Amino acid sequence: METGPDSLFVTLLFLLHSSHSESEKFEVLGPTDPIVVVAGDDIILPCYLKPNISAEDMTVDWLNLDFLDGRVYRYQNRKIIQDNQITSYTGRTSLFEEELWRGNTSLKLTRVQGTDEGLYKCFIKAKSWDHDLIIQVLVKAVGSKPVVSIEGHREGGMGLLCESEGWHPQPELVWLDSKGVHLSAGPPETHRDFKGFYTVKQHVIVQETDTNRFTCRVQQSLINEKMETEVHLPSELFDYTTPWKRTSIVLCCLGAITMIGFSLAICCIHNKKGNVDMI
Numbered sequence: 001m002e003t004g005p006d007s008l009f010v011t012l013l014f015l016l017h018s019s020h021s022e023s024e025k026f027e028v029l030g031p032t033d034p035i036v037v038v039a040g041d042d043i044i045l046p047c048y049l050k051p052n053i054s055a056e057d058m059t060v061d062w063l064n065l066d067f068l069d070g071r072v073y074r075y076q077n078r079k080i081i082q083d084n085q086i087t088s089y090t091g092r093t094s095l096f097e098e099e100l101w102r103g104n105t106s107l108k109l110t111r112v113q114g115t116d117e118g119l120y121k122c123f124i125k126a127k128s129w130d131h132d133l134i135i136q137v138l139v140k141a142v143g144s145k146p147v148v149s150i151e152g153h154r155e156g157g158m159g160l161l162c163e164s165e166g167w168h169p170q171p172e173l174v175w176l177d178s179k180g181v182h183l184s185a186g187p188p189e190t191h192r193d194f195k196g197f198y199t200v201k202q203h204v205i206v207q208e209t210d211t212n213r214f215t216c217r218v219q220q221s222l223i224n225e226k227m228e229t230e231v232h233l234p235s236e237l238f239d240y241t242t243p244w245k246r247t248s249i250v251l252c253c254l255g256a257i258t259m260i261g262f263s264l265a266i267c268c269i270h271n272k273k274g275n276v277d278m279i
């Protein structure tokens with residue numbers, strides 16, 4: 001065995017060469033099935049190099065393909081690059097930097113929200129080679145129990161409003177009678193907040209039934225979730241005589257005041273005429 005400086009040089013050269021050719025070709029691997037995540041949780045988006053060479057001197061880019069501009073995360077020149085980060089990801093992303101040396105470029109995303117849903121690209125670039133992986137992330141959020149409010153008499157029935165918030169994906173709202181029959185309701189109103197969660201609401205006008213029970217159901221079949229609230233309206237609410245009586249009384253009063261006014265006016269005119277006669 002030679003142990004001179006020449007052989008050391010050859011060994012070094014060999015090591016350098018092999019590490020260089022290794023860093024030239026790699027695959028980026030990760031899950032092939034979509035990742036389903038519950039809103040509010042922290043998740044890891046797995047991504048790693050095969051062979052498991054170091055990514056410490058590579059550029060690691062995480063992108064959400066739904067956003068045309070900006071990045072979820074960038075690691076380059078052994079530093080985290082904050083420029084051009086999509087604002088909704090600020091303060092919620094990190095790599096496992098202690099894992100980079102063995103080719104683990106998984107992303108940690110905290111407090112998952114609706115806007116995080118989408119296709120993510122894990123893109124790894126070495127000096128003369130790059131490769132990427134696409135991961136689908138689905139965000140699931142079950143909204144609040146629907147809140148039903150009574151809006152009063154409307155077009156010959158009773159107006160009700162149902163509202164539920166915090167859903168993802170966008171849910172469907174239906175109004176049902178006590179037999180589970182769909183009631184025809186007003187147009188559904190949907191609002192998406194800045195975190196990407198949906199609020200739905202819908203007005204309905206119900207007629208008196210033998211039970212006076214009505215249900216508002218908010219459901220999302222993709223995530224197989226539903227929330228519902230049943231209301232029982234006392235039948236007195238449907239009693240139309242009360243407001244009618246009130247209206248009659250008001251009309252009667254108005255009539256009486258008008259009559260008194262008329263009488264007074266006639267009296268005055270009569271008196272004036274009398275005065276004129278007297279002159």
Ligand SMILES: *[C@@H]1O[C@H](CO)[C@@H](O)[C@H](O)[C@H]1NC(C)=O
Nearest residue numbers: 050051052053101102103104
């Ligand atoms: C790299 O992978 C090999 C086998 O694929 C394994 O034996 C080795 O422990 C891994 N190295 C690291 C640092 O994870």
Ligand SMILES: *[C@@H]1O[C@H](CO)[C@@H](O)[C@H](O)[C@H]1NC(C)=O
Nearest residue numbers: 044046047048096099104106
């Ligand atoms: C990468 O690191 C994370 C955090 O330690 C770990 O959960 C994950 O299993 C690692 N992935 C691989 C492929 O080693």
